[in-house]
Amino acid sequence: MRMIAIIFMCFMGACASFTQQEKIENTEKLDQFFERAFQEQVSRYPTWQTYIGLKTNYGKLNSNTKELREEALQLVKDHLKELHTFPYDGLTYQGQISYKLFEKTAKEEIEGWKWRFHGNYLNHKYAWHSRTPSFMINMHRVRNLQDAKDYLSRLKEFKRVFAENIIFVKEQQERGILPPAFVYDKVIHDSKNIIKGYPFEGNGRSPLYKDFRKKVDSLEITEKEKSKLRREAAKILKEYVGPSYRELITFVKELKSIKKDNHGAWSLPQGDDYYRFRLKQMTTTDMTPEEIHEYGIKEVNRIHNEMRTIMKEVGFKGSLQEFFSYMKNNDDQVYPDSKQGRQAYLDRVNQVLSEIKESLPKMFNTIPQAPLKVKAVEAFREKSSGIAFYQSPSLYGNRPGIYYVNLYNMKDVPKYKLEGLAYHEGIPGHHLQRAIQSELEGLPKFRRTGGYTAYTEGWGLYSELIPKEFGFYSDPYSDFGRLGMELWRACRLVTDTGLHYKKWTREEAIEYLRKNTPNASLDITKAIERYIVNPAQATAYKIGMKKILELRTLAKKELGNRFDIRAFHDVILRSGPVPLDIMEELVRKWIKSSKS
Secondary structure, eight states: OHHHHHHHHHHTTTTOOOOHHHHHHHHHHHHHHHHHHHHHHHTTOHHHHHHTTOOTTTTOOOOOOHHHHHHHHHHHHHHHHHHTTSOGGGSOHHHHHHHHHHHHHHHHHHHHGGGTTTSOOSOTTTSHHHHHHHHHHHTOOOOSHHHHHHHHHHHHHHHHHHHHHHHHHHHHHHTTOOOOTTHHHHHHHHHHHHTOBBTTBSSSBOHHHHHHHHHHHTSSSOHHHHHHHHHHHHHHIIIIIHHHHHHHHHHHHHHHTSOOOOSSGGGSTTHHHHHHHHHHHHHSSOOOHHHHHHHHHHHHHHHHHHHHHHHHHHTOOSOHHHHHHHHHTOGGGSOOSSHHHHHHHHHHHHHHHHHHHHHHHHHOSOOOOOOEEEEEOOTTTTTTSOSEEEEOOOTTSSSOEEEEEOOSSGGGSOHHHHHHHHHHHTTTTHHHHHHHHHTOTTSOHHHHHOOOHHHHHHHHHHHHHHHHHTTOOOSHHHHHHHHHHHHHHHHHHHHHHHHHTSOOOHHHHHHHHHHHOOOOHHHHHHHHHHHHHSTTGGGHHHHHHHHHHHHHHHHHHHHGGGOOHHHHHHHHHTTOSOOHHHHHHHHHHHHHHHHO
16 A cells, blocks of 8 residues: 555655756746746735835835735735745755755744634834834935825825724734734823824924925925925824824723733733743744743853953952943943934944944955944834844835934933844844845845844844954943843743743832843833733743854864854855754754865
């Protein structure tokens, strides 16, 4: 019977052997499918088109209707079915990697359909109330009259976008899933900020009107045309944007009055299963919540000991917690809370990035072309936003990468953390990795625009360490800042699993960070609230870094004097983002080929 099965499989082509030329031809056909699939996906999302640098559907915003979500799921299923018509064994090695990545993503999307209502869609960090104006300000470029008209068209789209998203939250509400209690006032606060100033009410200009006016004023058109555009913008903002935000504020106030039992993933329907799905999705591993929790505790202890070494180096007498307190309250480590202080911080960031840029050839063979811009987070969202984040350059090279740093409270961005933050978000961290990714012209576009959190954030955290190995962090306090940032990510493993698996309260998690890190109180509160609304995401950083370091250690051991850090980095970076198991496969293959 077994022999019959084998014969049948061979008859069906499973035992076929392929020449190298056939593999190349099959991979070319597969890449054509990937390109078509990518375009079919992109065509459904106007904002995605803008993000990657296209100007198609430039006057529209994304939809979030039930029909579109169901159609998108069916499209994924259709693409997966078509993928399986290609012979995996008949592909080149990179073709096989692309095949596995596409398949993994599709299967994960299909599996994730079950949990589509579990996420905190309405939240204070990245929901549509702040994401949409941020998109308009940072992504919608105005280079000519038509671009300006498309901007106005998109402002009209706010009404539809807000209505569709409120319907989605109501669908969540019907299933007993509501945002945590702390979300509501923050959403209301940020929403009110958008409709302050002309043409709404209060002094000054509203953020969107200010942005539109600035972009229009730079156009080479007549003053009469500019004046007309300004009037149209004021009218549209009052008739479409203002009512959208007021409706959202009313809706959020109503939700706030309802009893809320969302204390973390565990408190949601089938919460434990949902959290395990999220951990697998974020870390790309099968690590259990308990394993991640225990690894976090182990790493916290290790980093604490390294910090004690720095305490001795700077001559501090006292406990580690006393040193934390000293660093928190050391005014010499904080730029002035003023316009000049904020500019001084940005100037120093640019200097740090310029200095390390000169040393990149010692660390990397591949240097990206895309420029990097450093910006402060916009005023309308700085109170709720995180400390720092990054926006990738466009796929087509017509927009730089942007490193955003939140200067709302200067004590949250002390001088001793400045280097580590700049390396993580900028160079050699997110900007270098994502710019290289977007410029990998030999790979399908879905690999040049997609990502895995464990890979991306693992690389970001690893990039805080690389400069240390090449002589940076010469100031021991800056090196303490580097350790403080790694400690922060180690504590995330403990607090994220604590909140979502071990049923810690928000206050217990805040207290854990307060005792174990040197971070400011507001920073700690923001972090815990971020972990609550985005389960498992915070675990990806340390798990990703752990794998990169393990693989680097393996490569050094296997290759000895032949080990080249630049070649190792090429292996990690030049295939684009991959799950951690495929990263290991790539490194082991490189080690084997390097030996031979």
